[in-house]
Amino acid sequence: MTDTIPGTAEAVCAPQPDAHAIGSDVAAELATTLKALAEPLRLRMVSYVATAPAGEACVCDLAALTQVSQPTVSHHLKVLKDVGLLTSERRGTWVWYRIAPGFTGAVATVLDAFAPAVLARTAVTAAPKGLAGIADADAALDRLVVELADAYPVPLDVVRTTVRESYVGLARTAHVSAHLLTLTERFARQRLTDLARPADAPPQVLFVCVANAGRSQLAAALVRRYAGNRVVVRSAGSAPAADVHPGVRPALAALGADEAFCKPLTDDAVRAADVVVTMGCGDVCPVLPGVRYEDWKVGDPALASPAGVAAIRETIDARVRVLLGALLPDLELPPGPAPVDGATDVH
Structure with a gap:
């Protein structure tokens, strides 16, 4: 807030520091939780648990993911549990971890909005002007x-x-x-x-993720590969990136996909779709009557190693097969891909 000295145009600073900032106690509590996440191994653990198909992961999976000693894994999991991000349940000889109910949306924001934004900023900084x-x-x-x-x-x-x-x-x-x-x-x-689009057009599917730079592109390429012109497929991003992620390009090329580019989500794409599949983009899609919606929990290839990208492609492939089986019951699909070495490293 500023005031002006009478007879002049000079502004006088009149600080009101508590007017907009969060309280100091809240800031301290929030900083503790963010500090728990501010470690690469812990971020990978959280991303693995958050995107696991069943919404949970065994401690053995997390040990294989991080490739560190069991005591180190236990330490990181304890840090995440102490701040309330994870809950655990022992079943037999193994312990299973889930995202705590109150943190589900917050974790999704970090993984599906904040992380891509950081990567996009880095890409812009490195890109030629x-x-x-x-x-x-x-x-x-x-x-x-x-x-x-x-x-x-x-x-x-x-x-x-x-x-x-x-x-x-x-x-x-x-x-x-x-x-x-x-x-x-x-x-x-x-x-x-x-x-x-005419009324008798083939079924149409729209895949939506955050950046349209990975997951949705892979899903669209798989549908085209298996269904050809029997299904019209589109992809879009709620916050599209400047380009498809480099780690995804080899997988798209292997599927025979045309040169892909990132597209923003539009209402007309949703209206034209018979099925809308969201992949980590939250509630950005308008909900329209007569449109079938599905939400697939799939890791973000932008954050994955090459083995992780391959595993993500395998996960999407399995889901695409189920979707096409419902849309085109008579469609003959080729055998599924072989399991990927290092498939646990998906995040």
């Missing part, structure tokens, strides 16, 4: 509107809005401008196809 747009964007977009208006049975104003929104949505995260117009055209065509 460049314009996010193109010099003659208006003229180029106007030409694209005319071209697409001739190709889709959609009102001109809708085409224009879709093209402009697509450009702006992609430009927000673009590091360089070389391919921005090409990506805008691809994204706008996809959205206009969804808007003009």
Whole structure:
């Protein structure tokens, strides 16, 4: 808050430190919990437990994940239990760990929002500086509107809005401008196809994660690989990254996926979908009647080792097979992938 000295334009600082900051007692308690998380092994343990299919993990799994001595594992687990992040239950000779109910949402925020934001900041810092747009964007977009208006049975104003929104949505995260117009055209065509979707179209699936840089891209590539044109598949991110994660690109290439790019989540993509699968992005998807929703607990490949990426792909593959079995009961699927060495290292 500032005041002004009469007769002058000079502002006088009038601090009110307690007006907005959290209380000192709350800050101390919060700092203790954050300090417990501020250790790489403990973060990996928490991520493993949080994304385990059953929502829990055995101490033997966590020991294999961290590859440290049993006393060291026990120490880290005790730290996480002491601050209330984990609960445990002994069954026979093993102890099983779960995220404490009150911390489920907080842990999801750290893993699915805060961590990708940190990685994105690092990527931006390391990336070469460049314009996010193109010099003659208006003229180029106007030409694209005319071209697409001739190709889709959609009102001109809708085409224009879709093209402009697509450009702006992609430009927000673009590091360089070389391919921005090409990506805008691809994204706008996809959205206009969804808007003009006929009633007898094949089933459509939308995969949504935070960055659209890993999980949702892998899931979409697997559906295309197995179902071909019998299922229309889309992917999007609630906070899309600038590019697909480097660790995921080899897995996408192995699936024969086209060059992928990160796309923002749009309402028209949700409306066009018969099934929306969320993967760690919280409650960002609008809930619409007539749309089936599923939430898959899958680790983030951006935080994984190469073996972890392979294991995550295997997990997604198994879920995709179940989904396609429900959508296309007569679809013949090839045998599933072989178990991955080091598959416990998924986070």
